[in-house]
Amino acid sequence: MARKDRLFALMQLLRSGRVIRAEDLAARLGVSLRTIYRDMDVLIDSGVPIEGARGLGYRATEDLALPPLTLSLTELEALHLGLAAVGAGADAELSAAAESLSAKIDAALPQDRQSPPAGFGHAIGPFAEAPEAHAWLPQIRAALRARQKLRAAWEGGADTLRPLKIAYWGRVWVLTAWAEEAAAFLELRVDRLTHLRALPELFVDEEGKRLTDFTPP
Template sequence: MKRSARLAEIVEIVRDGRLHLARDIADALEVSVRTVYRDIDTLVASGVPIDGERGVGYMLREPVFLPPMALSLTELEALSLGMAIVQEAADEEMQTAARAVMDKVGEHASNRRSAPKSWGFGVYEFERAREGFKHMPLLRRAIREGLKLRIDYLSLADETSTRVIRPLQTDYWGRVWTCSAWCERRGGFRAFRIDRMQSCEPTGANFQREAGKTIEDYLKHVADQMDRDGYSS
């Protein structure tokens, strides 16, 4: 998480009027207590009205107001549709984030009074995608932190295999999610349907960017394959 995003998250945590221990904030953000202390010092120095002290806890003394967002109704519709899809086609962590985004938009958008109560979007038939939701938080973390994962995978031919993969990107195809990865067993790029992962767990090993095995290499590999198959425009 970038520092700017982390600072915003700390403000969100302490803005409920309750006292929050640095340890609890650190656990929520998956950082050290010392990092929280430094971040709060930065926020206070920037004028954010946070009260408290180390060992006691922190709380926001008064509300922090965001400036109005200049979004047109069409832009709000686009955002609403995207968040509706996330709330139906992603895991619980992302669904919660999507609801929070729309709550913030509803609170701060400058034209919220003229916005319709219903955007007219219904999003359904995501049952297949939901089967893999339990793996999504770990997959996102593995992509961010470079974690090798061990998966038990059931192929479309109903054959089970165990793979060690380097997750590079998750992709949504309208009904299912896939994880594009470097497969250690096959020594090449593979796209695994997340709903067909029977299990998914860290191996305890990390991977570094390595020529020929990066997301950029994967995307080039896909483009080259499309060219060979005659899909280029």
Template sequence: MRRADRLFQIVQLIRGRRLTTAAFLAARLEVSERTVYRDVGQLQHQGVPIEGEAGVGYRLGRGFELPPLMFTQGEANALVAAARVAQAWLDAGLAGEVEGALGKILSVLPPTARASAESLALYAQEVGGLTPAEQNLLQAVREAAQARRKLRLGYLDLADLPSQRVVRPLGCFYWGKIWTLSAWCETRQDFRSFRIDRIRQWQVLDASFRDEAGKTLADMLRKVKGELAAKAARGNNGNSAG
């Protein structure tokens, strides 16, 4: 690690804790405590208001702010790539927020770094992405999950059998070209997943919901994990028997 990068990391580590010892900094940065003492002294000499002393601990004086440039070229490239891929598969609301966030990130880069990030040779075409109707639906169910509002769904399953459900939306999951809504289904009294592209009607209800034991997203994830583990165990037993 270059010394300039290490000095930046020292400031970041100190600002994130009430009191930071030289031993802690040395362990995190994989350098000696003597090096930490020397680097802290250099920062103080440059005007960074680090308070404290060797053997006791350090903290930053109030009001100190770092300059906004915090991204390496590789990090900026990665963010541009992630934004381009995500925008084709997000709802319109989040896609717009991604565009705004990316603009802020690029605005703090030096001109050469910004040009390099913007010319990244990785693109994601919207062909095959979500339709406008699917975008609207995804945004509606996502916002309902965040607001803890129940949904009434008209759903068409993989056998093309229609059903009406009232659900508690828990989260939206992306499976590579397919979004699903995971929910507690009050109609079936169990967890269910609904493909966004097979929801035919939807309505956000006035009724809200709170977490109840056995009906939360964490409960659902534990159930799925347990089912996968049981399936794997059955498979292993079958292989052993064979």
């Protein structure tokens, strides 16, 4: 398993909020205890809201989200995209301003993290490619509103999806969907999509395929 995939898998395992021992994480992912310790340090240093310590266990705390009365999800998306684009630009002054604004946003995020602000707008650390997800977000949002099926492809797979939820967690966008050919729920990193097409077919809630039927790993 590639390191970025392993880091994402760790984030998914910790989302339940339960304290999980490093030994159990290592067993689930088939890696050494030392690898888990290194990976947890990387995630914490990247600003992912995780608390814990070696020998005790780890758990995710609060999702990275600005107060809902301050910014809507669409506004947060626009802000993230803008800061990511400006921060990666060649204009040193604007890049510095984007970094400063990013730090101010980090200061407004939940204060239970154990690491310094890590630059919200720049999607730094192990998920630096995450801004690529923004190319797919308009289609996904439209499909969610219309309850429209999507044909999606990603590295290692493809399926017809019933989009159920889009969430921003740990600096990556994650789509929760019912995959019709796999007959199972999927959680897909949006930045890993290679193809996405809206289908003319709509869907309605069916028992066993609803978001309320989904249990995160």
